[in-house]
Amino acid sequence: MVTFSFGERYRIQLFGESHGECVGVVVDGCPPGLDIIENDIQTELDRRRPGKSKLASSRKESDRIRIHSGVLDGRTTGAPITMTIANRDVDSSWYDRTKHIMRPGHADYTARVKYNGHNDHRGGGTFSGRMTAGLVMAGSIAKIILEEEGIELLAHTVRIGKVAVDSVIPNEMIRKHVYSNSVRCADINLVSEMEEQVMKASQNGDSVGGLVECRISGVPIGLGEPFFDSIESVMSHAMFSIPGVKGIEFGSGFDSASMKGSEHNDPAEIINGEVAWTKNDAGGIIGGITNGAEVEFKVAFKPTPTISKPQNTIDMQQMQEIELSARGRHDPCIVPRAVPVVECLAAIVMVDFLRRCN
Template sequence: MNGNRFGRLFQFTTYGESHGEAMGVTVSGCPAGVELDEETIQRDLDRRKPGQSMITTSRGEPDKVKLNSGTQDGYTTGTPIGMVIQNKDARSGKYEPFVTAPRPSHGDFTYSAKFGTRNWGGGGRSSARETVNWVAAGAVAKQVLAASEYDVEIKAHVNQIGDIEAPDVSFEEILEHSEENEVRCAHPETAEKMRDRIDEYQKAGDSIGGSIYFEAHGVPRGLGAPRFDSFPSRLGRAMFSIPATTAFEFGLGKDAREWTGHDRNEDWQFDEDGDPTPVGNKHGGLQGGITTGQPIWGEATWHAPTSIPKEQTTVDWETGEEKQVQVVGRHDPVLPPRAVPVVEAMLYVTVLDFMLLGGRINPERIDDRPGEYDTDYHPRSPANMDEE
């Protein structure tokens, strides 16, 4: 099975199944000299972990990360960074009725049709449980960018649940308010309405979809390339990799079909540094597949979670029988609130990968690491032979 690695210079490779022993990720391409510890990564994992509110799955996973390679004395060494997150509350038994009877709208049958087998416990590799690895990798990318000379800041919030849509909010409001409520909506009044709507579907044994708005500030101009390595094509790949994503757009997105060329086009002017810059940002920080230096903004959409307790119809491909089933267990009634840190993580790894490829950051080491390097040290010198 391919498709377990993301990135080109900054890469992460993941393993693990929903109800397996553990989840894990190996990050390669991280420059040396970046201050990094488990607590830094853990803070982002805590934002994604299950059981954090009544509108998330009740699965009791602490998602405690163990950093087991790639650092020395709290700094990255430039070698692969290994991280593991143990599964503590796996319960595969509830999925036994679906070994040969696919759950509606899941990947059960497509996985079995492709591979001739699958890990059926909780969806195995196809479960959104696997995104815990992505958030861990994103936390590393965030620290690399924080240690660089660039002031890159990325934040997202839930802007729609079902038919309830939040009004436009500023980036500062997203930074200030998105973590103040369990829906992770930066508009408090709308967050309350969203919470009530989620409750309605939850009590009815159903689920609901929604969307996430994101912004990335401080991304330098000139990242990306035309065609298949354009910034939006790579970012789109990142967003569509997140389970249950059905749409991704940047700038005006699908609304661009309603704009004339004259209205959408943005004139050019000189900025304070004397460089050409577009007047406005309807293009979402991207033109010709390359970053303009203005904030990158857009939206991604998720369908309603497919694991619901309402009775549905399936077929058993071994017995040839049709039967009624209920997907019981511990499942989210809505996905965007827990997907916010996943979106931010995939933005961070995408931005960092482009910056390393573009030579904006030294791929070997961060040069502004605090302290001085011992340039006289050499591991094979006679004075240091006794350390081996």
């Protein structure tokens, strides 16, 4: 079964392809009467839009949102909301010439086998990062819902290549700096080093990966279920739907494997009659359920697989081993443009959990 949908009570369904007519999303489960300002959604889309930086794909798309249903006179009606952006700056010529050649690191081979060769090969088709525009559109509405509940999401780049943030960045610094630079890093002292990592890789026909951190504050206690519908389980499910994601960790994550229990356990205290935590190695989640602390997680992105450096692969039509220098317009590092995607997808997950509880 092919599925492009996610969620239970706040449900989204993606449609479109990278080089098709459009990319879009249907959102089902949005409450009626919510004020929707198109500019708010457009702002989020512009944050992930290609062609805005020398570090990003040269593909030029305006990504102007169109709302086709579910909103009337600036308010949601309670019906499913359908939104699209058009694909205009499309060049499929290289993909047509090489449709039988499997690009290393891409889903070309697995998609060819799974769909018996009927998959859209142009620009990666439905496996393209362009599909994340639908996540951003749906997530921007989710963020509006969360804002009314006093819940804030902040995502930022904490690693590109070998350059990493090595200290805790205050939330205020993230709000102030994350969209003021091309790498979406809140530590402005590391911006030039991160940019250099990307530029050097690009000049060498290569690419780099990195890490995006997301924080969610104002989360009520008690969201999530034990085992299969824990906050970690569902959030991980969502994050791995973003093309290029290879890992996720909550709180101290993989570092907890080398810690003692006395180091990892978060002590509790009482402040103004309320339970609070003196630190947050749990990442705001215990037993799969939110504990009232800030939900914190990091998402790892692999280097962009489309690179011009020669790589060995296979021509499936000729069944021959060949060398490929990939072309096409791509990002030498997808991490900066992934920041708003992580934030918006996390918002979708949180709204879904809130609506389950209500």
